[in-house]
Amino acid sequence: MARTAQQLFDLSGKTALVTGGSRGLGLQMAHALGEAGARIMLSSRKAEDLEQAAAELQAAGIDARWVAADCAREEDIHRLASETLQRMGDVDILINNAGASWGAPAEDHPVAAWDKVMNLNVRGYFLLSQAIGKHSMIPRKSGRIINVASIAGLAGNPIEMKTIAYNTSKGAVINFTRALACEWGVHGIGVNAICPGFFKTKMATVLIETLGEEKMAAHAPLRRLGDDEDLKGITLLYASEAGKHITGQWLAVDGGVSAVIGG
Template sequence: MVTTQLKSLFSLEGKTALITGGSRGLGFQIAEALGEYGAKVIVTARKQGELDEAVATLTERGIDAEAIAADVSDVSEPERIGAQIEAEGGRVDILVNNAGTSWGSKTEEMPIKGWDKVMAINLTAPFLLSQQIAKRFMLPGGWGRIINVASVEGMMGHHPDMIGTIAYNASKGGVINFTRALAAEWAARGITVNAIAPGYFPSKLTDYTLDKHGDHLIRTTPSGRLGNDDDLKGAALLFASDAGAHINGQVLAVDGGASII
């Protein structure tokens, strides 16, 4: 039997979560989980139409949800997002840095514009958003949860038979150590910073890779499958709630065991 005390540790009632890239895929999955446990969710993405659909779906499920259209590759957007939330009388208790992109190329052919695009979205945006949200809300309040969506690709090399993703791997490796460094810096100020490192999940970002190498990836995953629409929910809820209050600077791979063999 689940006790009232245990339920309260996972409850997010009264909290607000900001999820970047939250209109679909992994970000939407996380928004569902946090919203189901009581958080108000604010989802951001570039396309207003996709945001409207996401908010409508979340609202139908009884989740308090709203959206802010934003392109986090623009270095001015994190400040605008924070200022807009603050001006509307809101706040952010939980930040999920999920928005991400990749660029497939052999390293010797990688264009600088591709490298810069990946770094801007995958690494610079989490830094600027964490900075803005912490300064405005978390540090003054002495409480906060930051969850960075990294990748198992940031923990290891990339198989040479697959299309090269040097910028993606480097950026996600950066996210992992960004998580550790920021966790150490802000731990005494009431903020935890952790990372989820997904393996391969079906998504717009992974469509090409799964089309070419999906069978191989499934065969080399001990669980024998890809990630599904629920597999990140438990990890996100743990890191966002008081149940994970003493977990800080950690990276949790959610990959069916693929990274351990």
């Protein structure tokens, strides 16, 4: 008998690891998973931020814990994977969300800044997926990996936004998602990406202050920026049995910006 929609979206008994989970989009996605019944392991660089985020989730009745780790550092990634598996058991859902950006004209972009963005946004996703996949998901022939990309990975930017390293890294995340989905589908692992547009997050604060919220929202057919609910639906679809036949895909959650000709 086919399951109900409510049963398909239920994550009771599942464990999720969310990087960049102490604030913004990562915390929003953690809320979505926890509200559907999953246990949550949060990670980011700062222990104080993680403690506050875990307390927020716990106040909402969600089983949440945390590990401070820098996902730009290989040794931290392996420690994060190991400690999560030791403390939580197998990981059913991995959300790769930790990320960095850097604004500079291409002709003057510091190579060190380029490497910083690539190490966290691409290499970090690969290394953590490899660790969790090899030691938890592949042996059980089950798992979901959700990579947070960006609509910046789909095209260039308006001239006032000079983020070539960020755009390049997020384009790489999209194809990393496709390639990993093709390799690991045989293991029963679904791998998909979310491409957020402009959200009201701390990372976007400077851009919002520079361009103005109304001007940024005007680029979207829906004439709005993303809020603290707009990633919840797609997160649950990708993470749950409701999305069990979806892999290697990306979806823009951007108010329609990516549908506009020329971006």
